[in-house]
Amino acid sequence: MKQKECAVLPLPKIALTASDYPRLEQIARHAAQKGDLDGIFLLGEINRAAIVADAWDDVRSLVTVGSWVTYCTNWGVPRHTVHLVWPEECWSDPARISVLTPLGAALIGLQVGDQMPYFVAGCLNVIRVQNVTPSSPNVVPLFRAHRHRPLDDDPGPTAA
Numbered sequence: 001m002k003q004k005e006c007a008v009l010p011l012p013k014i015a016l017t018a019s020d021y022p023r024l025e026q027i028a029r030h031a032a033q034k035g036d037l038d039g040i041f042l043l044g045e046i047n048r049a050a051i052v053a054d055a056w057d058d059v060r061s062l063v064t065v066g067s068w069v070t071y072c073t074n075w076g077v078p079r080h081t082v083h084l085v086w087p088e089e090c091w092s093d094p095a096r097i098s099v100l101t102p103l104g105a106a107l108i109g110l111q112v113g114d115q116m117p118y119f120v121a122g123c124l125n126v127i128r129v130q131n132v133t134p135s136s137p138n139v140v141p142l143f144r145a146h147r148h149r150p151l152d153d154d155p156g157p158t159a160a
Contacts, residue, residue, distance in 0.1 A: 012115065038102055063132050068084075
């Protein structure tokens with residue numbers, strides 16, 4: 001029986017900002033300890049990443065938490081733009097991708113032109129970063145993540 005040859009895509013060098021690193025590491029470690037495969041993947045990415053100062057010259061070209069990223073994939077989906085966010089900021093907006101998903105963990109730390117393999121549902125995918133736009137500090141989300149109390153706290157009519 002002849003063995004199939006399999007081309008292996010080299011992993012790109014990645015870098016994390018010093019401000020993102022502690023929280024990323026905490027989230028990934030916590031998820032990995034629960035056996036979460038996405039947490040294990042993210043933890044592996046964190047462990048191989050270089051940590052750079054937030055004032056690093058090329059930091060604006062890095063995919064960080066809060067970045068808007070335009071990418072394409074190997075399976076023919078046209079360019080797609082997503083906002084990489086913390087897990088609790090994901091809500092129901094399909095443009096928001098949690099860093100604790102296969103795609104989010106694959107994107108973190110990349111730069112324009114980088115290609116990164118990752119698995120989803122047992123299938124190998126490869127993304128190629130086409131554009132990175134850092135989040136602006138003056139951008140305010142339309143909705144807040146914490147909604148513990150109803151918007152209308154009026155209990156309604158009561159009997160006399």
